Amino acid sequence: MSTHQVMTEKxxxxxxxxxxxxxxxxxxxxxxxxxxxxxxxxxxxxxCGHGVIHKLVAxxxxxxxxxxHTILVSPVGCSVFAYYYFDVGNVQVAHGRAPAxxxxxxxxxxxxxxxxxxxxxDLAAIGTAEIVHAANRGEKITVFFVNNAIYGMTGGQxxxxxLVGQRSTTSPWGRRPVNEGFPLHxxxxxxxxxxxxxxxxxxxxxxxxxxxxxxxxxKALELQRGGAGFTFVEILSPCPTIWGKDPIEARRxxxxxxxxxxxLNVFRDRKVEIPNNNVPPHKTVAExxxxxxxxxxxxxLPHRQHLFHDxxxxxxxFGGQGVLLLGQLLAEMGMxxxxxxxxxxxxxxxxxxxxxxxxxxLSKERVGSPLVSRPNVLIAMNEFSxxxxxxxxxxxxxxxxxxxxxxxxxxxxxxxxxxxxxxxxADKLGSAKVANVVVMGALLEETxxxxxxxxxxxxxxxxxxxxxxxxxxxALDAGRVYIDHTVAVGAVTQxxxxxx
Amino acid sequence: xxxxxxxxxxxxxxxxxxxxGAYYGYPITPASEIAEAAALYLPEYGGTFVQxxxxxxxxxxVYGASCAGVRVMTASSGPGLSLMQEGISYLAGAELPCVIVxxxxxxxxxxxxxxxxxxxxxxxxxxxxxNYRNLxxxxxxxxxxxxxxxxxxxxxxxxxxxAIVLTDGFVGQMMEPLDLEFxxxxxxxxxxxxxxxxxxxxxxxxxxxxxxDDLEEHQRRMEAKYIRAQQMETRSEEYxxxxxELVVVGFGIVSRILRSAVDxxxxxxxxxxxxxxxxxxxFPSQELAETALRAQRVLVVELSNGQMLEDVRLALDGxxxxxxxxxxxxxxxxxxxxxxxxxxxxxxxx
Numbered sequence: 080m081s082t083h084q085v086m087t088e089k090x091x092x093x094x095x096x097x098x099x100x101x102x103x104x105x106x107x108x109x110x111x112x113x114x115x116x117x118x119x120x121x122x123x124x125x126x127c128g129h130g131v132i133h134k135l136v137a138x139x140x141x142x143x144x145x146x147x148h149t150i151l152v153s154p155v156g157c158s159v160f161a162y163y164y165f166d167v168g169n170v171q172v173a174h175g176r177a178p179a180x181x182x183x184x185x186x187x188x189x190x191x192x193x194x195x196x197x198x199x200x201d202l203a204a205i206g207t208a209e210i211v212h213a214a215n216r217g218e219k220i221t222v223f224f225v226n227n228a229i230y231g232m233t234g235g236q237x238x239x240x241x242l243v244g245q246r247s248t249t250s251p252w253g254r255r256p257v258n259e260g261f262p263l264h265x266x267x268x269x270x271x272x273x274x275x276x277x278x279x280x281x282x283x284x285x286x287x288x289x290x291x292x293x294x295x296x297x298k299a300l301e302l303q304r305g306g307a308g309f310t311f312v313e314i315l316s317p318c319p320t321i322w323g324k325d326p327i328e329a330r331r332x333x334x335x336x337x338x339x340x341x342x343l344n345v346f347r348d349r350k351v352e353i354p355n356n357n358v359p360p361h362k363t364v365a366e367x368x369x370x371x372x373x374x375x376x377x378x379x380l381p382h383r384q385h386l387f388h389d390x391x392x393x394x395x396x397f398g399g400q401g402v403l404l405l406g407q408l409l410a411e412m413g414m415x416x417x418x419x420x421x422x423x424x425x426x427x428x429x430x431x432x433x434x435x436x437x438x439x440x441l442s443k444e445r446v447g448s449p450l451v452s453r454p455n456v457l458i459a460m461n462e463f464s465x466x467x468x469x470x471x472x473x474x475x476x477x478x479x480x481x482x483x484x485x486x487x488x489x490x491x492x493x494x495x496x497x498x499x500x501x502x503x504x505a506d507k508l509g510s511a512k513v514a515n516v517v518v519m520g521a522l523l524e525e526t527x528x529x530x531x532x533x534x535x536x537x538x539x540x541x542x543x544x545x546x547x548x549x550x551x552x553x554a555l556d557a558g559r560v561y562i563d564h565t566v567a568v569g570a571v572t573q574x575x576x577x578x579x
Numbered sequence: 580x581x582x583x584x585x586x587x588x589x590x591x592x593x594x595x596x597x598x599x600g601a602y603y604g605y606p607i608t609p610a611s612e613i614a615e616a617a618a619l620y621l622p623e624y625g626g627t628f629v630q631x632x633x634x635x636x637x638x639x640x641v642y643g644a645s646c647a648g649v650r651v652m653t654a655s656s657g658p659g660l661s662l663m664q665e666g667i668s669y670l671a672g673a674e675l676p677c678v679i680v681x682x683x684x685x686x687x688x689x690x691x692x693x694x695x696x697x698x699x700x701x702x703x704x705x706x707x708x709x710n711y712r713n714l715x716x717x718x719x720x721x722x723x724x725x726x727x728x729x730x731x732x733x734x735x736x737x738x739x740x741x742a743i744v745l746t747d748g749f750v751g752q753m754m755e756p757l758d759l760e761f762x763x764x765x766x767x768x769x770x771x772x773x774x775x776x777x778x779x780x781x782x783x784x785x786x787x788x789x790x791x792d793d794l795e796e797h798q799r800r801m802e803a804k805y806i807r808a809q810q811m812e813t814r815s816e817e818y819x820x821x822x823x824e825l826v827v828v829g830f831g832i833v834s835r836i837l838r839s840a841v842d843x844x845x846x847x848x849x850x851x852x853x854x855x856x857x858x859x860x861x862f863p864s865q866e867l868a869e870t871a872l873r874a875q876r877v878l879v880v881e882l883s884n885g886q887m888l889e890d891v892r893l894a895l896d897g898x899x900x901x902x903x904x905x906x907x908x909x910x911x912x913x914x915x916x917x918x919x920x921x922x923x924x925x926x927x928x929x
Contacts, residue, residue, distance in 0.1 A: 147776060150646075169772050170780060183647070186627045191774070191775030249592070360623060370592075414583050421755045423752065450913065
């Protein structure tokens, strides 16, 4: 039966009681210049819901007088060319990503209306994550979700909203939940979130419901104009071409088949009070960029005469021993003494008690490799690190072992070895946490590579708590005193520039 | 003002200086500190930070912000960049500027989080669908993480194209002195942007060109700007190349180790020099060819199975023998290892 026959077989509705007005919203272009041909009509099929929805959206934008304040995000699907028609700011985006792009747009233009227009494949299949998270963040955008239970543009494949039993080119025997699952109910899903302010499902099944859709569309846009949060309207919409029905049958099918599966309802209509506890901008880029550097600049340090040209230090131990921090402090000190420095950590999944090490380079020239494969100094904060890295130390180098004495089976004939029971010393000072600073004291006393005065200056800028700072000062001193009073163990082949 | 700064943090410090207005991203080791720094700093001066639900969402948020004319960026590491490829292709197709940082880690798949340079093909040669190029810069120090991020923003706007800061876990994680001084940024005019205003209402951002002729014309226009970039934007650095018999080529962290290896080898009287591409696309082919043709042979070192190697081969067009040494899996060669390789190639030549 052809469409024409259907039209003529039915009695014409009397127009006595009202007047038919053919008009086009001012939010539509007068001519669709972006189309290549037939610039006076849309590319949508006769009876397609998109035409109706476009009209409702355009009229609402017109009535709200926001033509100059609106950005429309066109999706991928039959409405990919929505920008052909709407005389507003237009952006076309990748399949399913409209809510993400709309997020970027709305955050950039918070006082403008950002409207995403998406179909069911776009929104409920490939873009499920984007819509759920945009809704959950309460992005102040409006999303019009056109659900016609099928993929239109690609020629009738199954959609996430295809009804159980409904045939499509990729569910040729009808959608079977055992294979394809059940239709996805987006409104219900989104209504489980806290942030959205308005969620409604409407249907283009008859004039009464089209008027409901008109009100819902208008309300969503009005809410956005008023600065409310996330607004979402799902519109059950006919696709006569792919469904293989004439426009009137298709419209009827929406009411008879889709509505029972997708109940029409206002799922959310409430103002959501989300406290704005964002701290307002209060700093300049200059302050942020110069940051700590500015603070450090107050410390004017006379450039010391360093007795080395390059010094590579490797520090190794357990995570939680302050291995990485010790390296950072040394690098900071070197920088403040006018040296070129680098600090390179071993990095891994965050965990306590894992193995940690870092490399510090101090140099009078631009640092080449920040990787210290042959350290001048190894600071081993546990036995494992001592065994693992001792052989890498250069001949005449130094090993500082942060325990009272060396393991019996250990030997490193090429290097000088100094033992310091750092944890015990730190414990006596009141906190095992400052063991790394005790070790630093030992390093500075043993090698004179950097000045203890610089160490205190750096600690003063890093440690805000005066009690902890005092503890650090004591730890630094204790490390130095211990070395002063203790005889080094092992070979004593001094490298250039190393204090005896 | 000199400050000790982490490479990843320096990216954001540079971005702030470049007038970055928004950051959209998803955490991943070893790039997470970039998102953390953005989250900390950007809102303090009125910028936007949003942690997205995925890298796919991040890059599309970047797309949206870029449509509105904002200087915008994201950062990730290999697996995240794989997810972003779709969006990067759209950005390139729609001629939208943005900055994307890839702090490379070991791959393929989940691989590991140690440094590799194995995203070279994906970032330099494309990776997404269609005919497009990324502008790619490769920092080798913390200072350059900031400086080249600024450059990336400038190039992105100049060519209306995504610009990639391609670096690795070591450069991202290490700390070095950083010298930055605030200077006013003159925000470039973006008359094409869509801002929801009367003046920009006529604008449309899209990568669709339905008619074959239109799409061809669009691509020809893109090609023309890529040729312009190739003529104008190559950057490289050389070290001890004037009398070099062997030229070693490496970018990023490898160039640092090579620099030390060159110093060591020179102590032994080996005439070796370093060529470091700073832009990977456009690749400094001409500069490299001039340098390499003064020498006898070339050694390429990468943390990959030989990806930049192909561009070196194209640049030299068979005129010099090229050897390759690569470490992968997160292994980084030591200075001694590279000195040995240098010796080997010099000896082979004798």
